[in-house]
Amino acid sequence: MSNALCKTILSVTTMLSLGLTIQTAAKAADSDAASSSELGEVVVTARRVEERLQDVPMSISVLSQRDLTNNNITSAGDLAAYVPALSISSQFGSDASSFVIRGFSQDIGTSPTVGTYFGDVVAPRGGFGGATVHAGEGAGPGSLFDLENVEILKGPQGTLFGRNTTGGAILLVPQKPTSELGGYVEVSGGDFDMERVQAVVNIPINDWLRIRAGFDQQTRDGYITNISNIGPSTFDNVDYGTARLSMVADITPNLENYTIGSYTDSDNHGFDTQIVACNPSLGLLGELACAQLAREGSSRGPYTVDNSLFNAQSRIREWQVINTTTWKESDALTFKNIMSYSQLRVINDSSLFGDNFNVAGFPVAFSAEDTEPNTPLSSQGSVTEEPRLEGHALGGRLDWQAGLYYELSYPIGISGSSGPNLISCTNFQQLQCFDIFGSPGAPVGTVGQRTGTITWRDYGVYGQDTFAFTDRLKLTTGVRYSYDIVSATTTRYSFQFPPSVPVITRICEAPLPPEGNCVISDHVVSSAPTGLVNLQYSFSEDLLSYAQYARGYRQGGILSTGPIDNTTYKPEHLNAYELGLKSTLKGPVPGFANVALFYNDFRDQQIQGTFVSTINPGIPPNAGILNVGQSRIWGLDFDSSVAATDYLKFSLGYTFLNSRLLKLNPQSALGIYNVFGPNEPQGSDLPFSPHDKLSLTTTYRLPVDSSVGKMSVSATYLYTASQLVFGTGPYADLPATSLVNLNANWESVFGRPVDLEFFMTNVTDRHYPTYVDNFLFLYGLAAESFGPPRMFGGRVRYHF
Secondary structure (H helix, E strand, C coil), X not given: XXXXXXXXXXXXXXXXXXXXXXXXXXXXXXXXXXXXXXXXXXXECCCCCCXXXXXXXXXXXXXXXHHHHHCCCCCHHHHHHHCCCEEEECCCCHXXXXXXXXXXXXXXXXXXXXXXXXXXXXXXXCCCCCCCCCCCCCCCCCCCCCEEEEEEXXXXXXXXXXXXXXXXXXXXXXXXXXXXXXXXXXXEEECCCEEEEEEEXXXXXXXXXXXXXXXXXXXXXXXXXXXXXXXXXXXXXXXXXXXXXXXXXXXXXXEEEEEEEEEEEEEECCCCCEEEEECHHHCXXXXXXXXXXXXXXXXXXXXXXXXXXXXCEEEEEEEEEEEEEEEEEECCEEEXXXXXXXXXXXXXXXXXXXXXXXXXXXXXXXXXXXXXXXXXXXXXXXXXXXXXXXXXXXXXXXXXXXXXXXXXXXXXXXXXXXXXXXXXXXXXXXXXXXXXXXXXXXXXXXXXXXXXXXXXXXXXXXXXXXXXXXXXXXXXXXXXXXXXXXXEEEEEEXXXXXXXXXXXXXXXXXXXXXXCCCEEEEEEEEEEXXXXXXXXXXXXXXXXXXXXXXXXXXXXXXXXXXXXXXXXECXXXXXXXXXXXXXXXXXXXXXXXXXXXXXXXXXXXXEEEEEECCCCCCCCCEXXXXXXXXXXXXXXXXXXXXXXXXXXXXXXXXXXXXXXXXXXXXXXXXXXXXXXXXXXXXXXXXXXXXXXXXXEXXXXXXXXXXXXXEEEEEEEEEEECCEEXXXXXXXXXXXXXXXXXXXXXXECHHHCCEEEEEEEECCCCCCCEEEEEEECCCCCEEEEEECCCCEEEEEEEEEC
């Protein structure tokens, strides 16, 4: 977006704003969502009905739209940094990040452990037909604007929500059209040439129809410099645009129709990693990695990569329509139907391990994830349908809900990927390669191509009720039955380039028979009952205690790229226990303090590892999944916010997590891949499970006259203890990190409809890894990706 466009928007907005009254502006400012220090009065929908946060007997963290804006939270990684209970796996860059709560992470090819919902609808699935990286299923670019709040629900969500998840759920609640005319335009700018424009308008058409429209567009240069002169000059840049249109129609006094349409287009350079260590004792790959490190020399820096992929990119196109119809038949009975349709297309071309090897002047590619020409990494359509009933009975002592759930994710085209393996290519997509290490009759290098389709069908029936024995003692019980089907068909080719032979040989990927159709078809059915029992007791209207047992389940599935005969895996199960206390503080120090203790017994765990063959040692290893794990997870969540004085507020969040992979059950791998090595050894922590994670925000409101406006400054300290990624050795863990962010706000500047803000993230300019590919003792190299350096900027918002 050009500077000229920014200036034009500012000029137009200024003229519009001057025609409005200061009183209207002040009302608009005051009606903004509550800050985190006022969360005790926030209304959430964690149990699919509107309730005050402090009345919900479960562990929840909430961020309002103001919290997101003030803390410059624009991506899934930013969100995870501010919520101690939330972690993130960024193995495949920020666009393909997956959430982790209480130690429950998502491996390649598995269903999410944490469901992400927008407008009560789960994020579209990304197809794994031939792909080996994540796509979809999270909070993608542009999803964190014009929201009412973000709710992070901790623990298994096996009753009320659309898809079973063992770790939790993240609810992105969009702002709903209101009956007041208003809106805003917000322009941001910062270093790394960051430019962002948001605009929202809310229009009541008449007494029964109201609409809300908005867009969010952001560009920012990448903070990772490419020193290879191959492909883009930087990585981890931002370039997206998203638009949203919402409409509420009150068809009758008791019948409401709410529709949301959204479209997102993100097109950036993607990610790459930096080789940080080599091990020449492991042979060729280790020697090549050491040679690359030596060659980089003085051009190497803390935020550099040596890219080898000429077409590196990350492209996401997604559109979605959500329709919610609510019919209030009476005060005792309400019918709601939630339906949606979406399409998701993803292209992800990236060099996975930071390698840019060179032998005798010829490039050598070790591995990459690249989409074939005209073939996206993921191309899926999704349909969801959820009819629900909720009501009251027994004189208001019984609240109940019941419903059905259906989800279909189907291919809207062939998906796939291709990748080189120890081959020298000028363009491996076009198979312009030669086998630099092979000899006649003994090929070494190959190019693999995997294409296919995948389909999910998910069914559910559920019911939940809360019975009030007294005003203080309530019992909630819920049950659900889930039935899940996944089918996939994948074609797996391997191209060989024998030396001195002008003909490229296409065979089936080993160990499939070299001749044949090279197709693997899989079909997995899994089902389970889940539910919960929750007993809550209120000592007073300001002090709530609860005890809960929940049964969790995550469906089985297919890893289309996995080892032959081991491409499918079974469901996993969880018994979760939680004790909690929620207190609302009044008097001279108002606020809230919530604490939850939890214990999880995790069985039939889907463990990722490496499959090898001792039957035929010439077959290359492959990653896959077996249900061999048994783990226990326990810990504590603490959320609080207090106003120490009229001008000074503190918000503290802390999570202690103790996870342990107790046992790896002996289970033989099937077929020719007869040996399985898990990524984590028995007795280790679970991945992305730091023992301590803390967020502390101090906000000071300057004692200025109201005619000047509202002025405040805040500082946030974020601490994350070291955490396992995978494997053992010096590069198995991410080190502990401490980050400081600053923010300064000036609302209603001199009584005018304008807000100003300055922000700075990573103030101390801490250089820290966010992911590590720990192959030092497998392939002979380790590679890391890094979090952003210090960044700063400002924004101006005009209300009308």
